[in-house]
Amino acid sequence: MTSAVTAPAAVVEPVRFWSRERKVGLGLMVAGGLAAAGFGALAGDRPASFTLAESTSGAAVSIDGPLGAVLFGLLGALAGGLLWAPGGRRWFGWLLAAGIVTIVISFLCWQLSDANSNVMPLGQVAQGSMRFALPLIFGGLAGVLGERSGVINIAIEGQFITGAFAAAMVATLLASVWAGIVAAAVGGLVIAALLAVLAIRYLVDQIVVGVVLIVFALGLTGFLFEQLMRSEPSLYNQPDRVPTWDIPGLADLPLLGPVLFRTNVFVYLALAMVVAVHFGLFHTRWGLRTRSVGEHPTAADTVGVRVLGLRYRNVLVGGLLAGIGGATFTLEATTNFGKGMTAGLGFIALAAMIFGRWSPIGVLLAALFFGFARALAFFLGTIGSPIPSQFLNMLPYLATIAAVAGLVGRSRAPAADGKPYIKG
Amino acid sequence: MLANDRIDLTVEPGEIHALLGENGAGKSTLMNVLYGLLQPDAGEIVIDGRPVVCHGPSDAIAAGIGMVHQHFMLVPVFTVTENVMLGAEQTRAGPLGTLDRRRARQRVVEVSREYGLAMDPDAIVEDLPVGVQQRVEIVKALNREVDLLILDEPTAVLTPQETDDLLAVMRTLQAAGKSIVFITHKLREVKAIADRITVIRAGRTVATTGPDTSEDELAARMVGRSVNLTVDKHPARPGEPVLEVSGLAVHDERGHRAVDGVDLTVAAGEVLGIAGVQGNGQTELVEAVMGLRPVSAGSVALLGKPLAGLRTRQIMRRHVGYIPEDRSVDGLVQEFTVAENLVLNMYDTAPFGTRFRLHREAIAASAAERVGRYDVRTPSPQAAVGTLSGGNQQKVIVARELTRPLALLVAAQPTRGLDVGSIEFIHRQILHERDRGTAVLLASSELDEVLSLADRVAVMYRGRILAVVPPDTPREEVGLLMAGVAPGAEPVERT
């Protein structure tokens, strides 16, 4: 079928000078330059050392403080410069990541060379990152399940606190952390059920439902805490901690060892769920139909996919996951429930979902990134750094704002996200 | 309103049957009934001698009917293979329902090869050109055993080359024993490919003929014989040019050139009517003039001064009135009162308000006066405009625009969906405005309306003005132009 007529004129996108790559590239160049100059000048005399284990002793990689700061700052600027090169667009993600990593290292060189301790145990920081990331992974996955089907779940915070409360209470009453985890899942499920019914059946706006459910959940758990737990903590609020499983040999692997092999059931569960949801979404019939419902429910309906039923199921399963994420608060991080203990982590989970582009692997990476920021802030606090931890704590939120403002690539939710489906 | 009025349609096996008619003639409604998307009030559907009732698309699919919609039912971010297999997925053995992409892909390749529908099974649908997307829809339908394939305005969005490709595909399908019903308003294609043609007008079957019927005859059947509309029309006294459009190009959302090099001039005291079937660029042209859509190339000038690039508010302040195509979406805020809608674009000018404050009494008084003058049937000017009938809603818009001094009035589909009385009223208002010396740019897919109101008629097809003719040109000729047959064109080759 050859043709003499040329194809219709392709759309010529006007080439703007300040494209996204260039803007980010310039930002990196400036940041890298400032890092090299600033951090280099401020760095102290001592070398910055990084060990791969959990402790500060042992084999370490060291680099002279000022040298490291300058070197890595320049590398960051180089990454920014490469974004301006032709072909920079294709490597945008990698170059941006490289730029951020090098500038962070430059920063660390400065900090370590000038603080109470000049050794950074990366294994410990990695472990901390994972632990901070745990609820984010569960919450983010819950969000993904819902939003991929087209239902917005703002109420992750509410599912967390309900899960945390249920876990603490049932684990204490039945003296079993496993029962606690199951109860947590049920707690998240209840909030998810309310969300599903109000949003899908009664067509209440999903964002409003989410906000109100958060207030409800915080109030309910706070009330029950005051009435039941405060007066009789031994009866209601003293769950055990989940056991730490230490796999000998593997646990001593550098960096990954402590993270993956000297840890608890939640980590395994979280990683398993990431794999499961990823596989499910992209390699099963359920996943294909779910995604179609979230993108173009009418098209799905015309080929016989049960749109509403799928939405219900996915929101409920998401509730289970978020509830389990709540259990990490009271069965892993600490061992009792406190009012409002989730402290907005549900919103960071939402941020992880958006930053991770609504994909399970993206959620994992985003959660680890946010977890790392937290762990880093904590570590800097222990070595007496003058940097206020608050600014690192703001990082996940600022990063998400940058993401939705288009700075980190098109942040596109499933097309039918948030729109209730009304069957003709 | 009866969309389909006792329609009879018979399709033989292995036949390509064209359903020809204008916008609103009832073609799509008929096909939606066949596919189970609508339920008929009377009549029956018989397939292969057996009566069939379709409560939904699944029933239709089971009965061997496949449909390619005018607005594709494809998930944009999925690949071709994923779209084709959705709903009837090939899976591997086991409880997980794991997708067997290889087999699905295989099937796509098989079907596309069998019917000559070249496509890349791994391409993402939203990146594909429209012609290929349509092929995906066709393969999707063919993937389930289909005997009758319905194509709803398939060439509406295709280039001439893509259209030729599609016609070839239809021949292949026919050779494989499928029957095809395709809905269109384009005469050339109908004559090139159809075995039989049914013409529908105003919900009724008006003719069933073969492809050797002349284009004139077909066009006449489609739009009806010349009708003498008695409209009191004083002869036009055109003055200086008011609106000058030169080499205008405008892109639509998908990046295609919806307006592809248009030159036109509207003089004071004259109505320039733009005739044409919906979807040939009229909407984009009007929006570009009003500043609601960016101008890609060319110029628009009002009384000598450039208009392109100005914001809509500035354009309106230069005495340009606008009756938008879709009154409920673009013309009125349904929950606002009649009075508020009457000042929707003038609320911050005297006497209705200052930059900060509204003068409610002035607004109310003006509303009462205008409601009376334009005979808007409403319980009160403070009633929500959404409670009014379509005709009265349109009168509100007309009252809003025509009660301020205008140099140019831009009216798009001004009487769509209205009753006869309202239509007459609005027509009189437009002519009155013309007689006052205002230039009027009228875009309408109602040929009657254009012929009766316009002093000059420009026929638009595929983003271009094919010809500018006087309004007393025989209907059949104009119909031909609307269907894309340029004057003096070669007779159609049968493929």
Add this chain to the structure above:
Amino acid sequence: MTGDPGPTRAAATGPGAATGPGAGTGPGAGTGPAAPPPPGRWSARFLQHLWSANAVTVTVLAIALALLVGAVLIVVSDAEVRASYGYLFARPGDALSASWERVSDAYATLFRGAIVDPAAVSRAVQGDGTWAAVFRPISETLTSAAPLVFTGLAFALAFRGGLFNIGVQGQAILGAVGAGLAGFLLPLPVVLHLVVALLGGALAGAAWGFVPGYLKARTGAHEVITTIMLNSVAAIFIGWVLLQSWAEDPDRQDPISRAAEESARLPRVLGWLESGLRVHLGILLAVAAVAGVAWLLNRSTLGFELRAVGLNPDAARAAGMSVTGTYVLVMVIAGGLAGLGGATIVLGTAYALTSLVVGSVGFDGILVGLLGRAKPWGVLAAALLFGALQAGGRAMQTGSGISLELVQVIQALIVIFVAAPAVVKATFRLREVRTGGLSGVAARGW
């Protein structure tokens, strides 16, 4: 947003036949038009109207239903009452009377803490007690209500403009910081200091509203996400402020700022009666704000644009309005209002900043805005209701031992029932009537 979706546009060109997929009416849309009232007696018609699903009836019944659920929670959470249920079948009377006692005691205390204590009235009349004690509950209610009015208006105004301002909490925090800092950092004379402090709070909140508004206008970034993120940033920010040497209170170990100077504080309205009556100028400012916002919405050109953009951005655009410009302006004003809410708390009751100084006034404000159907005077009524619940809740906490969180639960339930009137209608079998409801902004996504 309610259970009643607005009319959808017909798909096919030929009306008369049914519509295709994607259109049509949703569930819960009602069982049909209201039966015409029977002719005759005025009282019969009144009852008929009362028992139909209009907004007032639904709200009242929603409150009743929420209180009922609260009662269940009270019963469930009390050890003694629970114990009496242990032998329910042996002596049902015990369980029921124990439940009733507990609940009625709690709610009576709620009432006495929020509105008035009849015993105090009789004491005052007889000369045994003070009149101040009579007015204390109302004073507490108004004190709690004042900041809620501001944050409720902040949400409601943005809502009318088509935006979900979930960032009220963050904007209130910024307002508190702005007002607090102005309160103890600026040496100014009496009236001027208060004005400047309030202004500082409003401007800080407005700035915090500007950011998401600007981002939405320039990049289309959805305001729900950006405002939620900024809430968290604000919470972290105030934590940082409290640790700064120029802000922290030198006499205290815990993170608390210096207190605002006397000259910057909102004066107590009933201070002449008794200094313990906390109601302050803030409530009067709040009412003024309500009137102001009502004027803005209904009588100003900006309000006209705001409402048009909120109801139909396409028509607004075709009529020449700048939709994105309106979004920015709306968020700035809403942020300013929320900032005033935070300022009211700091300058009226708290005086010093702590990380939780604004409490949950932002989220409560969202609920107030929803309950008030996004209308200014409705917001005032809802804020008064919530203020009463909070004042009463405090009394209930100290008097009956029911923790304050119950009030949050009740508040959330009221809003859930109001937002899903179908639930209330089904429960009470109300007749369907075309309600105004929270329509105007259909359910939207990101």
